[in-house]
Amino acid sequence: MDLRRHNAAFCGEHLSRFCRDQVTRAIEDFDMIAPGDRVLVAVSGGKDSLALWHILGELGIEADGFSIGLGIGGYSEASTECTRRFAAEHGLHLLECDLRERFGTDVPTAAAAAKRVPCSACGLSKRHLFDSAAVEGGYDVVATGHNLDDEAAVLFGNVLHWHTEYLARQAPVLPAAHGFPRKVKPLVRLAERETAAYCIVNGIDYQVEECPMSAGNRHLGYKEALADLELRSPGSKASFYFGYLREAADRFRSDGSAGEPDGPVPCGRCGAPCSGEICSFCRLLDRAGAAPLAVDGPPVAVPVRLGRSDQPIAPHPGASA
Ligand code: AMP
Ligand code: FES
Ligand code: ZN
Numbered sequence: 001m002d003l004r005r006h007n008a009a010f011c012g013e014h015l016s017r018f019c020r021d022q023v024t025r026a027i028e029d030f031d032m033i034a035p036g037d038r039v040l041v042a043v044s045g046g047k048d049s050l051a052l053w054h055i056l057g058e059l060g061i062e063a064d065g066f067s068i069g070l071g072i073g074g075y076s077e078a079s080t081e082c083t084r085r086f087a088a089e090h091g092l093h094l095l096e097c098d099l100r101e102r103f104g105t106d107v108p109t110a111a112a113a114a115k116r117v118p119c120s121a122c123g124l125s126k127r128h129l130f131d132s133a134a135v136e137g138g139y140d141v142v143a144t145g146h147n148l149d150d151e152a153a154v155l156f157g158n159v160l161h162w163h164t165e166y167l168a169r170q171a172p173v174l175p176a177a178h179g180f181p182r183k184v185k186p187l188v189r190l191a192e193r194e195t196a197a198y199c200i201v202n203g204i205d206y207q208v209e210e211c212p213m214s215a216g217n218r219h220l221g222y223k224e225a226l227a228d229l230e231l232r233s234p235g236s237k238a239s240f241y242f243g244y245l246r247e248a249a250d251r252f253r254s255d256g257s258a259g260e261p262d263g264p265v266p267c268g269r270c271g272a273p274c275s276g277e278i279c280s281f282c283r284l285l286d287r288a289g290a291a292p293l294a295v296d297g298p299p300v301a302v303p304v305r306l307g308r309s310d311q312p313i314a315p316h317p318g319a320s321a
Contacts, residue, residue: 001197004234012201019198022189025053033141033185039063040139040181042095042130043086045079045207051195052085052187054204056143063143066133066301068126069098069107072118072213079207085310086204088306095137095301097129102300105290108213113288118213121284128272128281132293133301134181146185149192152237153222155244160222168252169244178264178273191237193225200318271295 003007010018011027027033041056043049043065056063067083070076080096086096099106105113111121130142151170158166174183187195199206214220229236266272267279270293274280287293293300 001194003194005191005230005238008229015194015197015201016156019051019190019194020055020058021187023052024059024267026172026186026189027059027061027184030184032143032170032173032182032186033061037140038138039141039143040095040134040137041143042126042145043067043083044047044145045082045086047146047149047196047199047204047206047208048187048192050082050145050204050285051190051198051202052143052145052204053086053092054090054202056186057092060105062320063092064137064139065092065094066130066142067094067096068129069096069100070122070125071098071100072108072211075207075209075212081205082205084304084306087304094304094306095133096304097133097301099125102298103288103290103293105285105288110284110288110290111213114284117217119211119217122213124280124284126129127277129300130183131180131272135179136301137301139181140176141182141184143184143186145187145195147187147190147192147195148237148241149223149226151188152226152241153219155223156222157218157239164252167249170252171249180273188241189238202317269293269295297298 001015006018010017023048033039039056041049041053041063043053045067045307048277053063053065054071065083065087067080069080084094086092099110107118107122107125110116110125111118114121130144134142149317151172155167155170156168157163172185172188176182190198198204226237226240264273265275268277269272269282270279272281277288281294
């Protein structure tokens with residue numbers, strides 16, 4: 001495989017090593033994971049998050065997986081299936097939250113009820129559930145599979161519209177704040193073409209289809225525009241994104257916090273930090289007529305038993321049950 005931005009070409013073995021090295025470098029450069037941290041990887045069943053879970057294992061970083069059943073028809077079922085199969089094959093511990101089972105709703109229904117575009121309701125739900133699952137399980141860090149293409153496209157959109165409040169959050173690490181875990185993106189040094197190739201050479205079976213609800217969204221348009229630039233000028237994406245982090249990101253971060261738009265007032269329902277009485281996720285559930293989240297309610301994430309995957313990482317003493 002040729003990597004024009006690195007002016008290099010790799011065989012399968014060296015590509016795998018390259019990917020591991022890039023993840024190691026991202027983790028070290030941005031202090032993403034410290035020894036002894038309990039790590040929860042958010043796994044969609046796509047190439048990025050499965051490659052991430054695999055690479056962390058190869059690097060000796062133990063991590064449990066967390067998968068959300070979004071209820072987007074066959075797409076979600078097939079994605080969850082890829083995640084479960086990977087966990088079972090590698091003897092990894094997987095936690096799951098199915099929106100239908102846990103709340104009686106799903107992304108398409110909640111988005112329609114709240115008159116939101118599906119990707120926005122979906123993103124809001126995922127962010128909230130990553131936090132809840134991590135807090136519940138006593139994890140220090142949530143790792144997601146966002147890659148260089150994702151981050152460069154988000155940056156492009158935020159600069160195009162000068163969303164300065166979002167620019168503040170555009171770091172590969174968001175420190176823990178308000179009792180919530182650190183969020184890290186260890187794949188920021190890898191392009192999606194590279195994570196796909198990593199999966200192929202390592203025999204990882206992933207969900208190849210794109211989410212059917214994302215067709216035509218603006219983010220995909222930004223990705224295409226940047227892909228075009230990258231083709232003409234290899235390395236543009238990396239120089240745009242890492243240049244921003246180096247030159248400007250600090251100017252947008254005023255208080256060194258995770259930059260969450262919500263303030264530190266606990267949500268009246270679920271206890272998450274929010275700026276009003278009820279957090280955005282609880283409001284979304286309300287509008288969808290779904291089962292509410294409550295501080296002392298049933299857990300968000302439940303472990304699934306999968307063949308060999310019956311060895312969870314021991315919780316910290318301080319972790320809630
Ligand atoms: P996306 O928002 O679909 O671009 O996904 C970004 C990252 O969020 C993925 O790389 C995963 O780490 C995580 N993620 C996306 N969908 C899910 C899901 N259904 N369950 C758990 N994690 C997810
Ligand atoms: Fe969230 Fe498609 S994965 S709307
Ligand atoms: Zn809430």
